[in-house]
Amino acid sequence: MLYLLSLIALAAIMAPGLTRLLGARTGWLLMLAPLAAFVWFVQQIPLIADGGAVMQSLSWIPALGINLSLRLDGLSLVFALLISGIGSLIVLYAGSYLSSHAHLGRFHAYLLVFMLAMLGLVLADDLVAMFVFWELTSIASFLLISFQHDKAVSRRAALQALLITGGGGLALLAGLILLGGATGNWQFSSLSAEQIEGHVLLPAIIALVLLGCFTKSAQVPFHLWLPNAMNAPTPVSAYLHSATMVKAGIYLLARLNPVLGGSVGWGTLLITFGAATAVLGAFLAFRQTDLKRLLAYTTVTVLGQLTMLIGTNTSYGLQAFVLYLVAHSLYKGALFMAVGAIDHATGTRELARLGGLIRFMPLTGAAVALAAFSNAGLPPFFGFIAKEFKYTGLIEMGHIGWAVTLVMILTNALLFAAAGLVFLQTFLGKRGDYPRTPHEVGLPMWLGPMLLAIGGFLLGAWNAWPETWLVNNAVQAMARGPVDVHLYLWGGITPALLASLMTVSLGVLFYVMRDRVRRLLDRANAAWNVSGDLIWDRLLKRVFHFAGLLAARFQHGSLRQHLVLLALAVGGLLAVGLVPALPQLLQGSYSPISPLGLAGCLLALAGGVAAAFLPGRLTLLAALGACGLGLALVFVSVNAPDVAMTQLMVETLSLIFLALVFRKMPTVPTSGARAPWKRRLHASVAILFGLSVTGALLLAVSLPLPGEIAQWYQANSLPGGHGHNVVNVILVDFRAFDTLGEILVVALSALAAASLLGTGRRFGNEHSGEDAFTSPLLRQGLRPLAWLMMAASLLVLWRGHNLPGGGFIGGLVAACGLILLVLTYGHGQIRRVLPVAPAQLIGIGLGCAAGAGILGLIAGNAFLTGLWTFPGGLPLGTPLLFDIGVFLTVFGSALHMIDKLTGVRQ
């Protein structure tokens, strides 16, 4: 079974490519996948008929105990045969129906994905796996309904279907989880009624499961989406929205009937909703003049009747359910395909314009005739047996049964008349007024309806066959106890036969008086004056409106308000948490203050204050520099020379960039919002934030440092990483993967920033760029300094593993040196000094770093494991290569940005 599913999935993946190669004939090839499935399922019939079941399981999410377990029993088999059998014909049909469509391949793919999901749904034994397939059918249905997505109607119908079935799906998920939780069982096959009997959650489970099933199977009041879904291409309507997907809800009802059917509410609910759906569907169907919509509403009726039959829980009722399910899938699939063929041939589906088609389309006509007879429930068709059993099943129920039987007779009479409309009015009578001259359709298009219709006939005429092989086991699977199955065409003069006769005579009456009945229904509708679609639209509009209102409250577009809220939340929460910890903050043991550290802190704070409040441009630059410099002093005082050097270099480069950009901008006014209350608000938020950050940090450092990680690094740096500088060893060896990600970020943001910086007014010549300094003193003095810095950077890189330095610092120092040259001599210096473009330098750097990792991989170790050789006592290793990569990336990034920034005259 898993192989079959994989085969269909494979066909779905290959469908677009194959269709591009083979065009409209792809259907013949693609149908092989569902056909193979069909053949396999047919081969399983004897096994299943003996009461066996085929099981297969694949561990899916073992941590949650979810398996992709499949189980083929009587009920699944009936569905699987329908899905794969009708599916094969539909794939063939679709290839011909949409032969001229540009996206036929996509259509095939969607169709096969749906088939996969639907087969998975009926085969799945695991509750969760079943639900996943269930949702997948909703999504596939959405894609198929909206296939002609250039039409607003299709898009709306698709969205409506998705929202209704998807919403129901959520309820179902909740229901299934409750069910699984209450019973402790997640397999359908091991669920039983005793496990759940009298459980406090039972009503909730029933309500949620029913909600899911009713939305999927278009029961009142969720029936709205099904007729609208007829905007999909006809193969979809025939397959999804009559034969298979809409039966998914019915399938689940049948599957859970043995478990949940015991409670009183279950049967009552099913019969009530089913009957309401059946009646409403029949009336609405009779009003339609579009053949396809007419069939859609009769489908709603049938779904209602099926739901009702499960609710009866009598042996005849359940038999009728299986019979009717098969009969309906066969004839409705055939009718839909035939309607598509009629549409294709004549260009219209309006009843008023059709008639006398049998002369032009004899084969389609014959198929429709057979299907319509089955639809009308006339002997010896399968539909007749189904109808007989329906009546018997309902009458067995007693008083309620009789009432429901009357409803049933009425709806069946309407269905009978509708069948008359479909066949008699379309194919017989006088010639219609067609937009196009009709012609018989090709083999792929009449084969499907014909085979299905003949199937319906044969199953009815030789009814011993389905009884023995199919119906019996399907009924056993969904019944609450053993059931004796015996099918017959003639059961003597029974109440059911009388009901049948009544149905037929009433149906004939309806057909003959069809115009009057329609007028009556129209008048009733005018008086009733409720349009489900209108309510739906209004509801949806309300939801959008509410969502918009809610979003506007939080997404108001003011960055400052967002920030205030964020800072208030963080600061407030921290402050609340910190108050009880205040005594501990004062008792913490802290390391002594060094004078350098104190100076640094004061300088940083002073710089920060100046940057925050003063107006101007150069002032701010200086303030920012002071802040960074102060920080560097602090880093020196706490024994972090590497960090201090990095900070110093970065601060220098930042100021250069800032100066270059700010130079062309107006001066910055004094800070603070204009309105005093806003200023006060911002100030208090900032103070609260600062205080809580201080408090949180103090609390953190007043506690002892957990773990021994610092000691581990200190102990392993030399033996493991061959380096004395622990910080550098961490960067290029222990946590090299981290560093690789970080230099990637640096490279990416440099590339992004450079493309933004490089815009501005260009004066024809690409090489013009910014003006250079003209002072001879500067020009002569700076060149040696710059070269010295670049030479020193290499030294810094080399010794970094053992002494302060490394790739990051080296790269920054080198960049500072070269930028000095650029500022003095102009933009052209970069290309004069470097053989490659800075952007390429970034690439080479990243390549070196990644290459160092791959070398470790090649040697059979983990990615980025250090490899060392000692030629002549000189320690060489992949971490060094990695550090060179870091150097080049940082160097290249800084240069790339300055290259773009100074490359144009601002």
Add this chain to the structure above:
Amino acid sequence: MEWLAAITTGGLAGLGLWMLLDRNLKRVVLGVVVLGNAINLGVLTAGRFFGERPAFVEAGNAVSTANPLPQALVLTAIVIGFSLFIFALALLKRTRELHGDKTTDSVSSITEQPAPDWHDSEHENDASGAEARR
């Protein structure tokens, strides 16, 4: 030393936030740097300032050195902060070129223009719904 660093961190964080809340985009960009400084100092402080010497080890003698891990983290954070700052600066420059001087809030009104395929009329009346009912 830790408490001094913590106070400096808090002070810089508060100042950085104040700058981010400013109307002028240029000061906002500077605020990114100041807040970044605060965070870097904060991370380093959280690693405690123990040890008499920088984190350099010699073979054989175990001396108490500073905590190397936060130093490594902060070192890369500084470089990343630098590239982030330049990116913010580039955005500032480009915004000014395209839209002139903007206050913080009016920037969002530019960037939050409705998507090109958004049609108000579709949501005002029930055009699509009416079509479907036809």
